[in-house]
Amino acid sequence: MSHTSTPALGSDLATQLRTATPEDTGRLVPFINRAFARDNYFKRTERTNAEQVAEYLQKGTFLLKEDGDGLLGLIYIELRDNGHGYIGMVAVDxxxxxxxxxxxxxxxxxxxxxxxxxxxxxxxxxxxxxxxxAWYQRQGYKIVGEAPYIRPEVLILPCHFILMEKELRSTNQER
Structure with missing residues (x-):
């Protein structure tokens, strides 16, 4: 079930975070595509499909934020061998x-x-x-470079990736 209205200000809905499983793929694809619909001004296809989500689930983890009515948001995390993590596909209803x-x-x-x-x-x-x-910079991420868009064949407008990084501190060093 998807949310069709904005929650009331000050509402205190019980939410939970959980790790996605392959059984979630059918829910994740339409959710991601709807959350990224605003970005469709620069591509001729939807943001993702079931095959791509299945590949992501094999390489990394989706964390899902849910309430009693369904999915509110998700984030993709990939742990890499070089001591780096990769975060992508942050999607919010x-x-x-x-x-x-x-x-x-x-x-x-x-x-x-x-x-x-x-x-x-x-x-x-x-x-x-x-x-x-600007939002990611406010979260502590710094611009470190650029890279070409990975699927240029779907572009309507030319674009590229801005690469950003954030150094992690141990929990006791966090603000």
């Missing part, structure tokens, strides 16, 4: 955007990386979303 859900998911993803002794987190942000770059 449109009715729950700008309410702290993305920040909560990022904190949970960072903690998962920290729990697995990652020293650094890497993210890639489309250059067409300067407001996202």
């Amino acid at each position: 449109p009715g729950w955007q700008s309410m702290g859900t993305g920040r909560e998911l990022m904190k949970a993803g960072e903690q998962l990386c920290r729990d697995h002794d990652c020293r650094l987190i890497e993210i890639s942000v489309i250059d067409l979303r300067p407001e996202l770059l």
Whole structure:
């Protein structure tokens, strides 16, 4: 079930974070595509499909934020052999955007990386979303480079990735 309305301000809904399983794929694909619908101005296809989500589940982890009515948001985390973590595909139900859900998911993803002794987190942000770059910078991420978009054949507008990183500190060093 998807959320169709914005929660009331001050509402105190019980939510939980959990790890996705392959059985969640059928829910994740439409959720991700709906959450990223705003970005469809630069591509000719949907953000993801079942095959891609299955590949992500084999390489990494999706953390899901849910309430009694369904999925509110998700984040993809990949633990890499070099002591780095990768965070991507942060998706929030449109009715729950700008309410702290993305920040909560990022904190949970960072903690998962920290729990697995990652020293650094890497993210890639489309250059067409300067407001996202600013948001990630406020979360402590720094721009470290650029990379070409991985599927240029689906682009309507030219774009590239802005590569960002954040050094992790142990939990007792966090603010």
